[in-house]
Amino acid sequence: MSTLVALNPKAAEFTSKPLKMMIGGKWVEAVSGKRTEIRNPADGSVITTAAEADKEDVDAAVRAARKAFEEGPWSRMKPNQRAKLMLKLADLIEENGEQLAHLDTLDYGQPLSTTLGFAGAAADNFRYYAGWATKLTGETHTSSIPGEVFNYTRREPLGVCAGIVPWNAPLMNAVMKITAPLAVGNTVIIKPSEETPISLLRLAELVQEAGFPDGVVNIITGHGSTAGDALASHPDVDKVAFTGSTAVGKKIIQNSAVNIKKVTLELGGKSAHVIFADADYEQALQNASNAVFWNSGQVCFAGSRLFVEKGIYDNFLSDLVEYSKHYKVGNGLDESSVIGPLISAKQKKRVLNYLDIGQREGAEMLIGGEATEADLRDGYFVKPTVMANVNNDMTIAQEEIFGPVVSAIPFEGEDEVIRLANQTEYGLGGGICTTNLKKAHKVAHGMNTGNVWVNTYNITEPNSPFGGYKQSGLGRENGAASIDAYTEVKNIWIDLN
Numbered sequence: 277m278s279t280l281v282a283l284n285p286k287a288a289e290f291t292s293k294p295l296k297m298m299i300g301g302k303w304v305e306a307v308s309g310k311r312t313e314i315r316n317p318a319d320g321s322v323i324t325t326a327a328e329a330d331k332e333d334v335d336a337a338v339r340a341a342r343k344a345f346e347e348g349p350w351s352r353m354k355p356n357q358r359a360k361l362m363l364k365l366a367d368l369i370e371e372n373g374e375q376l377a378h379l380d381t382l383d384y385g386q387p388l389s390t391t392l393g394f395a396g397a398a399a400d401n402f403r404y405y406a407g408w409a410t411k412l413t414g415e416t417h418t419s420s421i422p423g424e425v426f427n428y429t430r431r432e433p434l435g436v437c438a439g440i441v442p443w444n445a446p447l448m449n450a451v452m453k454i455t456a457p458l459a460v461g462n463t464v465i466i467k468p469s470e471e472t473p474i475s476l477l478r479l480a481e482l483v484q485e486a487g488f489p490d491g492v493v494n495i496i497t498g499h500g501s502t503a504g505d506a507l508a509s510h511p512d513v514d515k516v517a518f519t520g521s522t523a524v525g526k527k528i529i530q531n532s533a534v535n536i537k538k539v540t541l542e543l544g545g546k547s548a549h550v551i552f553a554d555a556d557y558e559q560a561l562q563n564a565s566n567a568v569f570w571n572s573g574q575v576c577f578a579g580s581r582l583f584v585e586k587g588i589y590d591n592f593l594s595d596l597v598e599y600s601k602h603y604k605v606g607n608g609l610d611e612s613s614v615i616g617p618l619i620s621a622k623q624k625k626r627v628l629n630y631l632d633i634g635q636r637e638g639a640e641m642l643i644g645g646e647a648t649e650a651d652l653r654d655g656y657f658v659k660p661t662v663m664a665n666v667n668n669d670m671t672i673a674q675e676e677i678f679g680p681v682v683s684a685i686p687f688e689g690e691d692e693v694i695r696l697a698n699q700t701e702y703g704l705g706g707g708i709c710t711t712n713l714k715k716a717h718k719v720a721h722g723m724n725t726g727n728v729w730v731n732t733y734n735i736t737e738p739n740s741p742f743g744g745y746k747q748s749g750l751g752r753e754n755g756a757a758s759i760d761a762y763t764e765v766k767n768i769w770i771d772l773n
Protein backbone atom coordinates (compact mmCIF):
# COMPACT_ATOMS: atom_id res chain seq x y z
CA MET A 277 0.00 0.00 0.00
CA SER A 278 1.20 3.48 -0.68
CA THR A 279 1.30 6.45 1.68
CA LEU A 280 0.54 9.70 -0.09
CA VAL A 281 1.81 13.12 0.94
CA ALA A 282 -0.96 15.65 1.55
CA LEU A 283 -1.81 17.60 -1.57
CA ASN A 284 -0.35 21.12 -1.37
CA PRO A 285 -3.26 23.24 0.01
CA LYS A 286 -2.90 25.87 -2.74
CA ALA A 287 -2.98 23.11 -5.36
CA ALA A 288 -6.11 21.67 -3.74
CA GLU A 289 -7.74 25.10 -3.74
CA PHE A 290 -6.82 25.76 -7.37
CA THR A 291 -8.45 22.54 -8.54
CA SER A 292 -11.52 22.92 -6.32
CA LYS A 293 -13.21 25.10 -8.95
CA PRO A 294 -13.89 24.71 -12.68
CA LEU A 295 -11.00 26.14 -14.70
CA LYS A 296 -11.44 29.06 -17.07
CA MET A 297 -9.17 30.25 -19.90
CA MET A 298 -7.14 33.45 -19.96
CA ILE A 299 -7.76 35.63 -23.02
CA GLY A 300 -6.69 39.26 -23.14
CA GLY A 301 -6.08 39.29 -19.39
CA LYS A 302 -9.62 38.09 -18.59
CA TRP A 303 -10.66 34.71 -17.21
CA VAL A 304 -13.35 33.43 -19.53
CA GLU A 305 -15.56 30.45 -20.29
CA ALA A 306 -15.67 28.97 -23.79
CA VAL A 307 -18.29 30.70 -25.96
CA SER A 308 -20.09 27.35 -26.30
CA GLY A 309 -20.05 26.89 -22.51
CA LYS A 310 -18.64 23.39 -23.05
CA ARG A 311 -16.25 21.83 -20.50
CA THR A 312 -13.82 18.91 -20.52
CA GLU A 313 -13.23 16.59 -17.56
CA ILE A 314 -9.65 16.42 -16.35
CA ARG A 315 -8.73 13.09 -14.79
CA ASN A 316 -6.12 11.99 -12.29
CA PRO A 317 -4.28 9.15 -14.10
CA ALA A 318 -3.28 7.57 -10.78
CA ASP A 319 -6.87 6.55 -9.96
CA GLY A 320 -9.07 7.68 -12.85
CA SER A 321 -10.98 10.20 -10.70
CA VAL A 322 -12.13 13.55 -12.09
CA ILE A 323 -9.96 16.36 -10.67
CA THR A 324 -11.85 19.29 -12.17
CA THR A 325 -13.13 20.50 -15.54
CA ALA A 326 -11.65 22.95 -18.04
CA ALA A 327 -13.29 25.26 -20.57
CA GLU A 328 -13.44 23.66 -24.03
CA ALA A 329 -12.39 26.22 -26.62
CA ASP A 330 -13.55 26.20 -30.21
CA LYS A 331 -12.90 28.39 -33.23
CA GLU A 332 -14.64 31.51 -31.79
CA ASP A 333 -12.51 31.33 -28.64
CA VAL A 334 -9.38 30.97 -30.74
CA ASP A 335 -10.44 34.02 -32.77
CA ALA A 336 -10.87 36.00 -29.55
CA ALA A 337 -7.43 34.93 -28.30
CA VAL A 338 -5.81 35.88 -31.61
CA ARG A 339 -7.51 39.31 -31.53
CA ALA A 340 -6.27 39.88 -27.97
CA ALA A 341 -2.73 38.80 -28.80
CA ARG A 342 -2.69 40.96 -31.96
CA LYS A 343 -3.96 44.01 -30.04
CA ALA A 344 -1.31 43.54 -27.35
CA PHE A 345 1.35 43.17 -30.03
CA GLU A 346 0.30 46.19 -32.11
CA GLU A 347 -1.11 48.66 -29.60
CA GLY A 348 -0.36 47.71 -26.05
CA PRO A 349 2.45 48.81 -23.79
CA TRP A 350 4.22 45.54 -24.68
CA SER A 351 5.23 46.66 -28.16
CA ARG A 352 6.70 49.89 -26.75
CA MET A 353 8.36 48.30 -23.76
CA LYS A 354 12.15 48.51 -23.58
CA PRO A 355 14.07 45.21 -23.55
CA ASN A 356 15.25 45.72 -19.96
CA GLN A 357 11.61 46.10 -18.86
CA ARG A 358 10.65 42.88 -20.65
CA ALA A 359 13.58 41.17 -18.92
CA LYS A 360 12.47 42.53 -15.55
CA LEU A 361 8.97 41.09 -15.95
CA MET A 362 10.36 37.72 -17.02
CA LEU A 363 12.72 37.64 -14.03
CA LYS A 364 9.85 38.53 -11.70
CA LEU A 365 7.83 35.67 -13.18
CA ALA A 366 10.79 33.30 -12.69
CA ASP A 367 10.85 34.24 -9.00
CA LEU A 368 7.12 33.67 -8.71
CA ILE A 369 7.44 30.24 -10.37
CA GLU A 370 10.12 29.36 -7.84
CA GLU A 371 8.08 30.63 -4.89
CA ASN A 372 5.09 28.58 -6.09
CA GLY A 373 7.19 25.64 -7.25
CA GLU A 374 5.68 23.15 -4.85
CA GLN A 375 2.14 24.08 -5.86
CA LEU A 376 2.99 23.84 -9.57
CA ALA A 377 4.68 20.47 -9.03
CA HIS A 378 1.69 19.12 -7.11
CA LEU A 379 -0.64 20.29 -9.87
CA ASP A 380 1.46 18.51 -12.51
CA THR A 381 1.69 15.34 -10.42
CA LEU A 382 -2.08 15.35 -9.95
CA ASP A 383 -2.70 16.01 -13.63
CA TYR A 384 -0.17 13.78 -15.41
CA GLY A 385 0.78 11.40 -12.63
CA GLN A 386 4.55 11.53 -12.44
CA PRO A 387 6.38 11.57 -9.08
CA LEU A 388 6.97 14.82 -7.24
CA SER A 389 10.73 14.39 -7.70
CA THR A 390 10.15 14.77 -11.47
CA THR A 391 7.57 17.56 -11.34
CA LEU A 392 9.58 19.59 -8.79
CA GLY A 393 12.51 19.31 -11.19
CA PHE A 394 10.35 20.63 -14.03
CA ALA A 395 9.11 23.57 -11.92
CA GLY A 396 12.75 24.53 -11.21
CA ALA A 397 13.62 24.13 -14.89
CA ALA A 398 10.68 26.37 -15.84
CA ALA A 399 12.04 29.19 -13.64
CA ASP A 400 15.52 28.66 -15.10
CA ASN A 401 14.15 28.86 -18.63
CA PHE A 402 12.51 32.24 -17.88
CA ARG A 403 15.79 33.51 -16.41
CA TYR A 404 17.84 32.30 -19.37
CA TYR A 405 15.58 34.01 -21.94
CA ALA A 406 15.16 37.15 -19.81
CA GLY A 407 18.90 37.54 -20.40
CA TRP A 408 18.40 37.47 -24.17
CA ALA A 409 15.98 40.42 -24.16
CA THR A 410 18.82 42.92 -23.75
CA LYS A 411 21.29 41.08 -25.95
CA LEU A 412 19.64 41.08 -29.36
CA THR A 413 21.97 42.35 -32.03
CA GLY A 414 22.06 42.95 -35.76
CA GLU A 415 24.97 43.00 -38.21
CA THR A 416 26.66 45.55 -40.43
CA HIS A 417 27.90 44.51 -43.86
CA THR A 418 30.51 45.86 -46.22
CA SER A 419 29.15 47.16 -49.50
CA SER A 420 30.74 47.15 -52.98
CA ILE A 421 28.13 49.49 -54.43
CA PRO A 422 29.72 52.70 -55.83
CA GLY A 423 29.58 55.57 -53.34
CA GLU A 424 28.76 55.25 -49.65
CA VAL A 425 26.13 52.71 -48.69
CA PHE A 426 25.49 51.64 -45.12
CA ASN A 427 23.98 48.17 -44.82
CA TYR A 428 22.78 46.75 -41.52
CA THR A 429 20.28 44.24 -40.15
CA ARG A 430 17.94 44.41 -37.20
CA ARG A 431 15.92 41.73 -35.48
CA GLU A 432 12.20 42.21 -35.12
CA PRO A 433 9.57 40.08 -33.41
CA LEU A 434 7.28 37.97 -35.58
CA GLY A 435 4.00 39.03 -33.97
CA VAL A 436 1.45 36.56 -32.63
CA CYS A 437 3.04 33.19 -31.82
CA ALA A 438 1.02 30.07 -31.03
CA GLY A 439 2.34 27.15 -28.97
CA ILE A 440 0.59 23.77 -29.01
CA VAL A 441 1.92 21.27 -26.50
CA PRO A 442 1.43 17.67 -25.28
CA TRP A 443 0.82 16.14 -21.85
CA ASN A 444 4.12 14.50 -21.02
CA ALA A 445 5.64 17.45 -19.14
CA PRO A 446 2.76 19.93 -19.06
CA LEU A 447 4.38 22.96 -17.41
CA MET A 448 7.80 22.65 -19.04
CA ASN A 449 6.56 21.95 -22.56
CA ALA A 450 4.43 25.10 -22.38
CA VAL A 451 7.14 27.29 -20.83
CA MET A 452 9.47 26.50 -23.74
CA LYS A 453 6.85 28.05 -26.06
CA ILE A 454 6.55 31.23 -23.95
CA THR A 455 10.05 32.31 -22.92
CA ALA A 456 11.92 32.85 -26.19
CA PRO A 457 9.00 34.58 -27.98
CA LEU A 458 8.45 36.97 -25.06
CA ALA A 459 12.15 37.81 -24.79
CA VAL A 460 12.09 39.25 -28.31
CA GLY A 461 8.74 41.06 -27.98
CA ASN A 462 6.15 38.69 -29.45
CA THR A 463 2.80 37.89 -27.87
CA VAL A 464 1.74 34.27 -27.35
CA ILE A 465 -1.27 31.98 -27.31
CA ILE A 466 -0.65 28.57 -25.77
CA LYS A 467 -2.88 25.53 -26.04
CA PRO A 468 -2.00 22.79 -23.55
CA SER A 469 -3.08 19.21 -24.09
CA GLU A 470 -6.77 18.63 -23.34
CA GLU A 471 -5.53 16.07 -20.78
CA THR A 472 -3.26 18.42 -18.78
CA PRO A 473 -4.17 22.12 -18.69
CA ILE A 474 -3.96 22.70 -14.93
CA SER A 475 -0.41 23.86 -14.16
CA LEU A 476 -0.36 26.18 -17.18
CA LEU A 477 -3.53 27.92 -16.01
CA ARG A 478 -1.90 28.48 -12.62
CA LEU A 479 1.15 29.84 -14.46
CA ALA A 480 -1.20 32.26 -16.24
CA GLU A 481 -2.25 33.65 -12.83
CA LEU A 482 1.43 34.17 -12.03
CA VAL A 483 1.88 35.96 -15.38
CA GLN A 484 -0.76 38.44 -14.22
CA GLU A 485 0.76 38.73 -10.75
CA ALA A 486 4.15 39.51 -12.31
CA GLY A 487 2.50 42.44 -14.12
CA PHE A 488 2.60 41.45 -17.80
CA PRO A 489 0.22 43.62 -19.85
CA ASP A 490 -3.09 42.00 -20.83
CA GLY A 491 -3.02 39.94 -24.01
CA VAL A 492 0.72 39.26 -24.00
CA VAL A 493 0.16 35.69 -22.77
CA ASN A 494 -3.13 33.98 -23.60
CA ILE A 495 -4.11 30.42 -22.69
CA ILE A 496 -6.85 28.53 -24.46
CA THR A 497 -7.85 25.04 -23.38
CA GLY A 498 -9.51 22.52 -25.63
CA HIS A 499 -9.12 19.63 -28.02
CA GLY A 500 -6.59 19.33 -30.82
CA SER A 501 -8.98 18.69 -33.68
CA THR A 502 -11.01 21.82 -32.83
CA ALA A 503 -9.07 24.49 -30.87
CA GLY A 504 -5.63 23.24 -31.97
CA ASP A 505 -6.65 23.05 -35.60
CA ALA A 506 -8.23 26.53 -35.50
CA LEU A 507 -5.04 27.98 -34.00
CA ALA A 508 -2.69 26.29 -36.47
CA SER A 509 -4.78 27.38 -39.46
CA HIS A 510 -5.57 30.92 -38.26
CA PRO A 511 -4.56 33.50 -40.89
CA ASP A 512 -3.55 36.08 -38.26
CA VAL A 513 -1.15 33.83 -36.32
CA ASP A 514 2.42 34.45 -37.48
CA LYS A 515 4.12 31.40 -36.01
CA VAL A 516 3.18 28.02 -34.65
CA ALA A 517 5.51 26.02 -32.45
CA PHE A 518 4.25 22.50 -31.90
CA THR A 519 5.40 19.66 -29.69
CA GLY A 520 3.57 16.39 -30.16
CA SER A 521 3.19 13.43 -32.46
CA THR A 522 4.64 13.29 -35.96
CA ALA A 523 1.17 12.62 -37.41
CA VAL A 524 -0.22 15.88 -36.02
CA GLY A 525 3.03 17.66 -36.92
CA LYS A 526 2.29 16.90 -40.58
CA LYS A 527 -1.17 18.49 -40.23
CA ILE A 528 0.40 21.55 -38.63
CA ILE A 529 2.64 22.00 -41.68
CA GLN A 530 -0.37 21.71 -44.00
CA ASN A 531 -2.41 24.19 -41.96
CA SER A 532 0.45 26.66 -41.71
CA ALA A 533 0.33 27.12 -45.49
CA VAL A 534 -2.71 29.41 -45.14
CA ASN A 535 -0.45 32.40 -44.43
CA ILE A 536 3.03 30.81 -44.63
CA LYS A 537 3.39 30.70 -40.85
CA LYS A 538 6.82 30.16 -39.43
CA VAL A 539 6.83 26.63 -37.99
CA THR A 540 8.87 24.82 -35.36
CA LEU A 541 8.13 21.14 -34.73
CA GLU A 542 9.33 18.89 -31.89
CA LEU A 543 7.94 15.46 -32.74
CA GLY A 544 8.23 11.78 -31.91
CA GLY A 545 11.26 9.54 -31.61
CA LYS A 546 12.54 5.98 -31.47
CA SER A 547 15.97 6.64 -30.06
CA ALA A 548 18.78 4.09 -30.08
CA HIS A 549 20.77 3.54 -26.91
CA VAL A 550 23.99 1.66 -27.65
CA ILE A 551 25.76 -0.34 -24.94
CA PHE A 552 29.27 -1.49 -25.87
CA ALA A 553 30.92 -4.39 -24.05
CA ASP A 554 33.68 -2.05 -22.84
CA ALA A 555 31.21 0.28 -21.05
CA ASP A 556 31.27 0.90 -17.32
CA TYR A 557 28.74 -1.87 -16.66
CA GLU A 558 26.91 -0.42 -13.63
CA GLN A 559 26.71 3.04 -15.19
CA ALA A 560 25.41 1.54 -18.43
CA LEU A 561 22.68 -0.38 -16.58
CA GLN A 562 21.59 2.76 -14.80
CA ASN A 563 21.65 4.83 -18.01
CA ALA A 564 19.81 2.20 -20.03
CA SER A 565 16.95 2.06 -17.52
CA ASN A 566 16.72 5.79 -16.78
CA ALA A 567 16.73 6.51 -20.51
CA VAL A 568 13.51 4.60 -21.06
CA PHE A 569 11.69 4.28 -17.73
CA TRP A 570 11.90 7.88 -16.47
CA ASN A 571 8.57 9.71 -16.83
CA SER A 572 7.11 6.23 -17.53
CA GLY A 573 8.77 6.32 -20.93
CA GLN A 574 6.54 9.21 -22.02
CA VAL A 575 9.55 11.05 -23.36
CA CYS A 576 10.06 11.95 -27.01
CA PHE A 577 13.77 11.05 -26.82
CA ALA A 578 13.32 7.91 -24.65
CA GLY A 579 16.05 5.35 -25.34
CA SER A 580 13.46 2.80 -26.39
CA ARG A 581 15.67 0.75 -28.73
CA LEU A 582 18.45 -0.73 -26.63
CA PHE A 583 21.33 -2.06 -28.72
CA VAL A 584 23.57 -4.30 -26.59
CA GLU A 585 26.85 -5.73 -27.91
CA LYS A 586 26.56 -9.49 -28.46
CA GLY A 587 29.21 -10.55 -25.90
CA ILE A 588 27.27 -9.03 -22.98
CA TYR A 589 23.68 -9.18 -24.32
CA ASP A 590 22.35 -12.05 -22.15
CA ASN A 591 23.98 -10.89 -18.91
CA PHE A 592 23.03 -7.28 -19.47
CA LEU A 593 19.40 -8.15 -20.08
CA SER A 594 19.10 -10.33 -16.99
CA ASP A 595 20.70 -7.55 -14.91
CA LEU A 596 18.38 -4.98 -16.50
CA VAL A 597 15.43 -7.12 -15.45
CA GLU A 598 16.74 -7.19 -11.85
CA TYR A 599 17.44 -3.47 -11.98
CA SER A 600 13.94 -2.64 -13.21
CA LYS A 601 12.43 -4.46 -10.19
CA HIS A 602 13.78 -1.64 -7.99
CA TYR A 603 11.63 0.96 -9.71
CA LYS A 604 8.61 1.45 -7.48
CA VAL A 605 5.50 1.92 -9.59
CA GLY A 606 2.84 4.04 -7.90
CA ASN A 607 0.97 7.25 -7.32
CA GLY A 608 3.23 10.27 -7.89
CA LEU A 609 2.19 11.69 -4.50
CA ASP A 610 3.83 8.67 -2.82
CA GLU A 611 7.40 9.84 -2.26
CA SER A 612 8.77 6.35 -2.83
CA SER A 613 7.27 6.11 -6.34
CA VAL A 614 9.69 6.26 -9.24
CA ILE A 615 7.29 5.38 -12.06
CA GLY A 616 3.89 7.02 -12.21
CA PRO A 617 0.91 6.08 -14.36
CA LEU A 618 0.52 6.68 -18.08
CA ILE A 619 -1.61 9.66 -18.96
CA SER A 620 -4.88 7.91 -19.84
CA ALA A 621 -6.74 4.64 -20.15
CA LYS A 622 -6.40 5.02 -23.93
CA GLN A 623 -2.62 5.35 -23.69
CA LYS A 624 -2.37 2.36 -21.34
CA LYS A 625 -4.39 0.24 -23.77
CA ARG A 626 -2.17 1.39 -26.64
CA VAL A 627 1.05 0.49 -24.78
CA LEU A 628 -0.28 -2.95 -23.71
CA ASN A 629 -1.34 -3.58 -27.31
CA TYR A 630 2.26 -3.01 -28.43
CA LEU A 631 3.38 -5.67 -25.93
CA ASP A 632 0.96 -8.13 -27.56
CA ILE A 633 2.10 -7.18 -31.05
CA GLY A 634 5.75 -7.58 -30.00
CA GLN A 635 5.14 -11.06 -28.62
CA ARG A 636 3.15 -12.09 -31.69
CA GLU A 637 6.09 -11.00 -33.87
CA GLY A 638 8.49 -13.15 -31.83
CA ALA A 639 9.79 -10.92 -29.03
CA GLU A 640 9.91 -12.21 -25.47
CA MET A 641 8.61 -10.11 -22.56
CA LEU A 642 11.17 -10.74 -19.78
CA ILE A 643 9.40 -8.56 -17.20
CA GLY A 644 6.70 -5.90 -17.07
CA GLY A 645 3.20 -5.47 -18.47
CA GLU A 646 0.11 -4.15 -16.74
CA ALA A 647 0.32 -3.33 -13.02
CA THR A 648 -2.46 -5.37 -11.42
CA GLU A 649 -1.89 -4.64 -7.71
CA ALA A 650 -5.05 -3.61 -5.85
CA ASP A 651 -3.93 -0.01 -5.23
CA LEU A 652 -2.90 0.50 -8.88
CA ARG A 653 -5.81 -1.16 -10.63
CA ASP A 654 -7.92 1.97 -11.10
CA GLY A 655 -4.97 3.97 -12.44
CA TYR A 656 -3.25 3.71 -15.80
CA PHE A 657 -0.09 1.91 -14.66
CA VAL A 658 2.29 -0.17 -16.77
CA LYS A 659 5.37 -1.69 -15.15
CA PRO A 660 8.89 -1.26 -16.54
CA THR A 661 8.92 -3.73 -19.40
CA VAL A 662 11.91 -5.41 -21.04
CA MET A 663 11.36 -7.02 -24.45
CA ALA A 664 14.11 -9.40 -25.65
CA ASN A 665 14.72 -11.23 -28.95
CA VAL A 666 13.75 -8.08 -30.81
CA ASN A 667 15.03 -7.30 -34.27
CA ASN A 668 15.07 -3.80 -35.69
CA ASP A 669 12.33 -4.50 -38.24
CA MET A 670 9.69 -5.44 -35.67
CA THR A 671 6.80 -3.07 -35.00
CA ILE A 672 7.96 -2.48 -31.40
CA ALA A 673 11.38 -1.41 -32.72
CA GLN A 674 9.98 0.97 -35.32
CA GLU A 675 6.88 2.62 -33.81
CA GLU A 676 6.92 5.04 -30.90
CA ILE A 677 5.30 3.29 -27.91
CA PHE A 678 5.52 6.20 -25.44
CA GLY A 679 5.51 3.94 -22.39
CA PRO A 680 8.04 2.24 -20.09
CA VAL A 681 8.99 -0.37 -22.67
CA VAL A 682 12.48 -1.13 -23.92
CA SER A 683 13.16 -3.29 -26.98
CA ALA A 684 16.58 -4.92 -26.68
CA ILE A 685 18.47 -5.77 -29.87
CA PRO A 686 21.92 -7.45 -30.08
CA PHE A 687 24.63 -6.03 -32.38
CA GLU A 688 28.22 -6.63 -33.37
CA GLY A 689 30.61 -3.70 -33.87
CA GLU A 690 30.34 0.01 -34.53
CA ASP A 691 29.43 -0.08 -38.22
CA GLU A 692 26.51 -2.45 -37.71
CA VAL A 693 25.08 -0.47 -34.82
CA ILE A 694 25.31 2.85 -36.70
CA ARG A 695 23.44 1.25 -39.61
CA LEU A 696 20.73 -0.22 -37.35
CA ALA A 697 20.40 2.92 -35.23
CA ASN A 698 19.68 4.94 -38.38
CA GLN A 699 17.09 2.47 -39.73
CA THR A 700 14.11 4.45 -38.46
CA GLU A 701 12.00 7.33 -39.70
CA TYR A 702 12.88 9.26 -36.54
CA GLY A 703 16.05 11.09 -35.50
CA LEU A 704 15.63 12.74 -32.13
CA GLY A 705 18.01 11.19 -29.58
CA GLY A 706 20.71 8.61 -29.21
CA GLY A 707 22.79 7.22 -26.38
CA ILE A 708 26.20 5.54 -26.26
CA CYS A 709 27.83 3.80 -23.31
CA THR A 710 31.53 3.07 -23.80
CA THR A 711 34.87 3.82 -22.15
CA ASN A 712 36.47 4.26 -25.59
CA LEU A 713 36.09 7.93 -26.56
CA LYS A 714 37.24 7.38 -30.15
CA LYS A 715 34.42 4.88 -30.58
CA ALA A 716 32.00 7.27 -28.87
CA HIS A 717 32.79 10.07 -31.32
CA LYS A 718 32.57 7.76 -34.34
CA VAL A 719 29.13 6.45 -33.36
CA ALA A 720 27.89 9.90 -32.24
CA HIS A 721 28.88 11.36 -35.63
CA GLY A 722 27.30 8.42 -37.45
CA MET A 723 23.90 8.69 -35.75
CA ASN A 724 21.37 10.77 -37.70
CA THR A 725 19.85 12.39 -34.63
CA GLY A 726 19.61 15.86 -33.15
CA ASN A 727 20.95 14.86 -29.73
CA VAL A 728 23.46 12.24 -28.58
CA TRP A 729 24.34 11.48 -24.97
CA VAL A 730 27.56 9.62 -24.15
CA ASN A 731 27.67 7.81 -20.78
CA THR A 732 24.65 9.83 -19.69
CA TYR A 733 21.09 10.43 -20.94
CA ASN A 734 18.04 12.69 -20.53
CA ILE A 735 20.01 15.96 -20.34
CA THR A 736 18.59 19.09 -21.91
CA GLU A 737 19.54 22.65 -21.01
CA PRO A 738 17.99 26.02 -21.85
CA ASN A 739 21.18 27.28 -23.52
CA SER A 740 21.69 24.26 -25.76
CA PRO A 741 19.73 23.61 -28.99
CA PHE A 742 17.24 20.74 -28.92
CA GLY A 743 15.45 19.20 -31.88
CA GLY A 744 15.25 16.37 -34.33
CA TYR A 745 16.50 15.06 -37.66
CA LYS A 746 14.18 13.39 -40.18
CA GLN A 747 10.56 13.00 -39.00
CA SER A 748 11.41 13.99 -35.42
CA GLY A 749 11.06 17.66 -36.12
CA LEU A 750 11.77 20.92 -37.82
CA GLY A 751 14.02 23.61 -36.35
CA ARG A 752 15.49 23.81 -32.87
CA GLU A 753 14.32 25.04 -29.49
CA ASN A 754 16.43 26.39 -26.63
CA GLY A 755 19.57 28.47 -26.87
CA ALA A 756 20.14 31.05 -29.57
CA ALA A 757 18.23 28.81 -32.00
CA SER A 758 14.93 29.78 -30.35
CA ILE A 759 15.75 33.47 -30.64
CA ASP A 760 16.29 32.98 -34.38
CA ALA A 761 13.03 31.02 -34.56
CA TYR A 762 11.02 33.91 -33.08
CA THR A 763 12.53 36.86 -34.96
CA GLU A 764 12.49 38.24 -38.47
CA VAL A 765 15.75 39.70 -39.77
CA LYS A 766 15.30 42.98 -41.59
CA ASN A 767 18.07 44.07 -43.98
CA ILE A 768 18.45 47.85 -44.49
CA TRP A 769 20.59 49.73 -47.04
CA ILE A 770 21.04 53.49 -46.70
CA ASP A 771 22.57 55.57 -49.45
CA LEU A 772 24.89 57.99 -47.62
CA ASN A 773 25.89 60.00 -50.69
Ligand SMILES: NC(=O)c1ccc[n+]([C@@H]2O[C@H](COP(=O)([O-])OP(=O)(O)OC[C@H]3O[C@@H](n4cnc5c(N)ncnc54)[C@H](O)[C@@H]3O)[C@@H](O)[C@H]2O)c1
Nearest residue numbers: 441442443468469499500504505520521524542543544576
Ligand atom coordinates in the same frame (compact mmCIF):
# COMPACT_ATOMS: atom_id res chain seq x y z
N1 LIG B 1 10.23 16.28 -29.75
C1 LIG B 1 9.82 16.75 -28.59
O1 LIG B 1 10.37 17.70 -28.04
C2 LIG B 1 8.61 16.12 -27.91
C3 LIG B 1 8.41 16.35 -26.56
C4 LIG B 1 7.31 15.76 -25.94
C5 LIG B 1 6.44 14.96 -26.68
N2 LIG B 1 6.65 14.75 -27.97
C6 LIG B 1 5.75 13.86 -28.74
O2 LIG B 1 4.38 14.10 -28.39
C7 LIG B 1 3.63 12.91 -28.59
C8 LIG B 1 2.74 12.62 -27.40
O3 LIG B 1 1.91 13.66 -27.10
P1 LIG B 1 0.38 13.73 -27.57
O4 LIG B 1 -0.19 12.37 -27.69
O5 LIG B 1 -0.30 14.74 -26.73
O6 LIG B 1 0.58 14.29 -29.03
P2 LIG B 1 -0.54 14.85 -30.02
O7 LIG B 1 0.19 15.15 -31.26
O8 LIG B 1 -1.72 13.99 -30.08
O9 LIG B 1 -1.02 16.21 -29.31
C9 LIG B 1 -0.15 17.25 -29.00
C10 LIG B 1 -0.93 18.54 -28.94
O10 LIG B 1 -1.47 18.80 -30.22
C11 LIG B 1 -2.87 19.02 -30.15
N3 LIG B 1 -3.47 18.55 -31.41
C12 LIG B 1 -3.95 17.32 -31.72
N4 LIG B 1 -4.45 17.31 -32.98
C13 LIG B 1 -4.26 18.57 -33.48
C14 LIG B 1 -4.54 19.19 -34.73
N5 LIG B 1 -5.14 18.53 -35.73
N6 LIG B 1 -4.18 20.48 -34.90
C15 LIG B 1 -3.57 21.16 -33.92
N7 LIG B 1 -3.30 20.63 -32.70
C16 LIG B 1 -3.63 19.34 -32.49
C17 LIG B 1 -3.29 18.26 -28.92
O11 LIG B 1 -4.52 18.75 -28.43
C18 LIG B 1 -2.12 18.53 -27.99
O12 LIG B 1 -2.26 19.80 -27.39
C19 LIG B 1 4.65 11.83 -28.83
O13 LIG B 1 4.70 11.49 -30.17
C20 LIG B 1 5.95 12.46 -28.37
O14 LIG B 1 7.10 11.91 -28.94
C21 LIG B 1 7.73 15.31 -28.61
